[in-house]
Amino acid sequence: MFDTLTDRLSSVFRNLRGKTRLTDADIEATTREIRLALLEADVNLTVVKEFIQAVRERAKGAQIHAALNPAQQILQIVNEELIEILGGAARPLRYAKKPPTVILLAGLQGSGKTTLAGKLGTWLKAQGHSPLLVAADLQRPNAVTQLQVVGERAGVQVFAPEPGNGIGDPVAVAKAGVGFAETKLYDVVVVDTAGRLGIDDELMRQAADIRAAVNPDEVLFVVDAMIGQDAVNTAKAFAEGVGFDAVVLSKLDGDARGGAALSIAKVTGKPIMFASNGEGLDDFDAFYPDRMASRILDMGDLLTLIEQAQKTFDAEQSAKAAQKLLQGKGEFGLDDFLQQMQAVRKMGPLSKILGMMPGMGQVKDQIAGIDEREIDRIEAIIYSMTPAERANPKMLDGSRRARIAAGSGTKVSDVNSLVNRFFDARKMMQSMAGSIPGMARKQAPQAQKKRKSGNKVSGNPARRAGKAPTPVTAPASGSAFGQPAAISEAELTKQLGEFQLPPELQQLFNPKNTGPR
Amino acid sequence: MENYFWYVLAGVALVLVVAAVTIIVGNRRALPPGQSPAELPASGDEPTETEPAEPVVAAAEQAAVEPERPEAPESRLARLRRRLSASSNPFARGLLSILSAETLDEATWEDLEASLITADLGVGPTSELIDALRAELSIAGNADAARAKAVLRSELLRLVGPDDNRGLNLTGADGLPGVILVVGVNGTGKTTTIGKLARVLVAQDHSLVLAAADTFRAAAAEQLKTWGDRVGVEVVRGPEGGDPASVAFDAVAKGIADGVDVVVVDTAGRLHTKTGLMDELGKIKRVIERKVPVTEVLLVIDATTGQNGLAQARVFAEVVDVTGIVLTKLDGSAKGGIIVPVQRELGVPVKLVGLGEGADDLAPFEAEAFVDALLEES
Structure with missing residues (x-):
């Protein structure tokens, strides 16, 4: 519905690069956006006014930090102020000296x-x-x-x-x-x-x-x-x-x-x-x-996502799956995929989970269009495979595919596309994993990505012709994600805060953007 | 299919990566536990639905099978108007004192915007309202309070949408019972609303059956039964923790058998964020509809709810096709402005309002009265 505050502030500051100091005009421009964001979060109007005043005072004359863009800098100030108010008087429960x-x-x-x-x-x-x-x-x-x-x-x-x-x-x-x-x-x-x-x-x-x-x-x-x-x-x-x-x-x-x-x-x-x-x-x-x-600021609740992941994921299992994926020897099979997908779904609707990822704002519309029933069909197809087939989808020949299609109530073409996408995606994820901080693998050849996009476009010409793809914001410009400033798990934040939607993934949404079928 | 596959993959990949990073980092530093939701409830209770009942319906009345006839709707509306325009409603007074200022300068407009936002109207409808008001008044030049009030009233009325059909659809096809399904987030007052509604229906000489398909919250069925007993209405219940759809089905079957x-x-x-529970709700409706069509789906929204109410309405409408809204707890200091964006976006009319803790504090919603009440000076 509404863009995140980060997106809004980024748009305000689009033409502000190269300045060394925030001017009054800059601050005024952001104030309205912050105000709207807070009001939409149900913060009381009077409180918003006072809060904005405090932020304004602090923002005035603040040096523009070399590493942060102005939007991020103001956000940081806002975030710090918020935390100060919210956590100002925190204390544990008081027990009486003499019970009860x-x-x-x-x-x-x-x-x-x-x-x-x-x-x-x-x-x-x-x-x-x-x-x-x-x-x-x-x-x-x-x-x-x-x-x-x-x-x-x-x-x-x-x-x-x-x-x-x-x-x-x-x-x-x-x-x-x-x-x-x-x-x-x-x-x-x-x-x-x-x-x-x-x-x-x-x-x-x-x-x-x-x-x-x-x-x-x-x-x-x-x-x-x-x-x-x-x-x-x-x-x-x-x-x-x-x-x-x-x-x-x-x-x-x-x-x-x-x-x-x-x-x-x-x-x-x-x-x-x-x-x-x-x-x-x-x-x-x-x-x-x-x-x-x-x-409150709607900054992509990564920590909550991580916690949910921790709560629902079998850590050992995911570690193993990730390991398999990273090794890139084709060991990550459909069974692992299914397992992970189910774990993801346990955390809530997929659109919600994806929405929590920072940097996903650019593809918000597509995310909102995800139909959970389609995911059920994917599950059904995988369930119709034998364990051996799931572990090694390469063995799926024509007759196996026909059987699976019959078993899952889908068409062979659906099974084909699932298997093909899976292979493509596996390659892509391997290369993507290399670009995530904290994961030691280096970027895999970009060629795969190129080829994959080509495949996808030609894979379904009729449908593609019908609906013109709406281009998503170009990867480079759209993903200004200001990291939350004072998050306690500083280390984690450092690694994840700068996380942007990897180019491969952004790419992924581009050619496929034909809307829900 | 393949589109979805990419989204799914993206999700899996991202979460996988997050999980992997978490594990790496987590080895070094254990994350403190925190506000992590998402899991479907394995067991336990649910947030309280603490809508109080009528304080003391005298014991005599509790025993009586037939309730006394509830207040006529007209007097209820008068009460609604009284309550909304009571001194505790700065919205109404604020608007008029603002609009009766000599000239309408920027600061005045800002104040006006502020008071609308304070009523939980939402930023979108507020700007819409302000823009329309400005356009309207700028044509007329310097505007007096009466004119401003008239314009504001018509604009508010337009936002609330006066033309919708707000009657409850109670008649099922072919002599089958009409089915009212009441849904909402925790603690908005569903059970209490049903209790009040049952009184109204009984007083209108309808025969009815209540289905306690809240098998989850501790003592929810008892709460409904207490309400049912007060008006001598049978309540169909299932075992606690049982399948709510089966309770609903049994109730409908009983309703058909008894010819209510x-x-x-x-x-x-x-x-609304819990997929599993929303699926369950969809199932309840589907199962009922194997017997009879559901004639009315009422979404209960608490007047204190802020902008999240819109998200709630959106999801519930998607899952069970909401046909009407009940706005509860309007007797508090909250203005219930959230219904404006909800009606605007979903086009689902508010049909009933809950006005207090008394058993008869349920009134049909009337847009004109509602808006008038908002604008009336105390």
Whole structure:
């Protein structure tokens, strides 16, 4: 839909090469783009204004660094500022000197408090504490039951004296819960409360009463990462009404850019302590300001991609596959390909994964056009081969191909094209791998690439004639990818931050760009 | 086929390379664990759908099988108008105080743009609105507040799209029940909306069956059952963790057998980015349609949602062909402006709005009332 901030800034700065200092005009030109990017990420307008002001101050008179173009330089400033706000007050969870430690959860309806209670329980238990969950959400139908089920799954005790559904006094329950923990020697009490609106005075007062009754060591404000401009009003209302000590961002596993995090951190000055990013009880983690900054700026979330890869990929298996591929002796077979492809698909829709790769902005449209069903067909074809055929596709003769086509419900021409593309691609990937930093292999002959493109074009003349290929931005000009500045895994960033779509791959998208069939 | 193959290959290659580099680097330096999503949930609970119910529906009423007749739609709209124009709505007041300024200078325009953006209208529709307003007012020269208001109203109305058919399609073909499928991301208030909707339908003398096809979240079926019991509506449920499509199928089969008018299917909240869960949703719809066509697919969007709402709507529309939108939690301080870009892009009308925690706080959406409410001064 929208280009990334990087792309936008690059276009602003297209004619700026050779300057040694950012002028006011340059800065003004970028300000609007940054503003739009932040607003699209749901950062609150007031916060955006202040933020832009700060960036402007810093950008003025900044020397243009030899190694960075102006766009990258401004981005770096923006990124640093973002991280500063997001991570300014980070701190670990405070435990009471005299147990039990009381943690109170508060937030809007549907922000994920009950789920978070379960996650906190699991996490605390793993840290060697013995947590108790207190069901003080007596309002939503069966919230108490939900907490009980969650507690059971987490293996954590739940204190639920009242059935809920509008019956019972949450203040009394919360107080009794803490008392129960004291007698039974639970050392952390997590109090789940009902969702409430910031403008609902009565319920806010009730929340304040609960707070007064249990005297919590931490009040956590749970907020949905998808929240929009209203985040600030809500956060302020809760800060005034109940008062909170830290923020938990939930539903970060979606694709919301999460600008609310910035708004809340800036307006309330409270740290964001945890990020909740999935439906499993252990999908719960500390908050990383640097990644959030990249996310808000939509800078290609490489670290998240890597992590997903780590989580889903069998490291040994991929290492082996990569090894095979790099050795280039034709050992990388369709079985390895299938394995890797499935691992990739486990991480999410392919278009999403590719979108996360930096430098892929140029081929965004094609990526968006990927139809997962076509990938299913590729899988079907490979599944219709014998293991021996998968390992060594060279042995596929005409009769084998006919059998495979029949077995997978495709045409022989489909099988042919898959096998041929696979061979081409294998060669190409081998040469490509050489160009990636950190991989020791040197570039393979470029001739292959040339020949391959030729093949592809002639391979399907009829279809190609029908639709004129829309040329993608030329590789050299389009891939200005500003690396995120202060990413903690500096080493990794250094290697990957400069990663651009390799020319071979960009090439790949060019002649093939005939759109989805 | 071969096009896709290249994309797939590119993806595999890139990720493979990333994985390889990671392994190389990872040997030297272990990455800290972080916010990594993507895995389909293996087990566990789902983010809470903490839409509260009516605080205390008196015990007597809970026992009653027939609910009292819900408020007439007109009075609900009046309430919507009241709430939207309450003092907590800086949007409405802001717009008018801005527009009643003597002259419209750059700063004023900027303020105007700001207030629209603050309502989550999105940058695109906002610029569109501002441009149209500017063009309109520049023709007339110096504009007074009344005129500005009229122009703004018509522009907003155009963006919200007043002409769409906003009725719920409840009638199935050939005497078969109509099927309403309710979908959305986690915690937007699907179950609560269904509870309120069930009350409305019962009060309109429809017979109905509810399907608790949210077999994933802890106690979701119980939550729906509580709602169903309040109005004496049967809830078809399956085992927790069971196949939601089969629950939906059973409910529809039961609906046909009992000859009810409407079957309302509750689904588990799912983030639109989770392919597996979206596939599951597609399956639920396909399976239902083996019995009867789904007459209405309602996407529930939370008014607090920001620009991500557009992405949600887009994906859900693609998977289950959304026919209407329910905007919930409009009683808060959020303005729900996100429906403007959603309607603009998908052309799917908002059909219902959720206005609060009471069991009757569900109203039909009316564009004119909505826009008027936005513009009215308190």
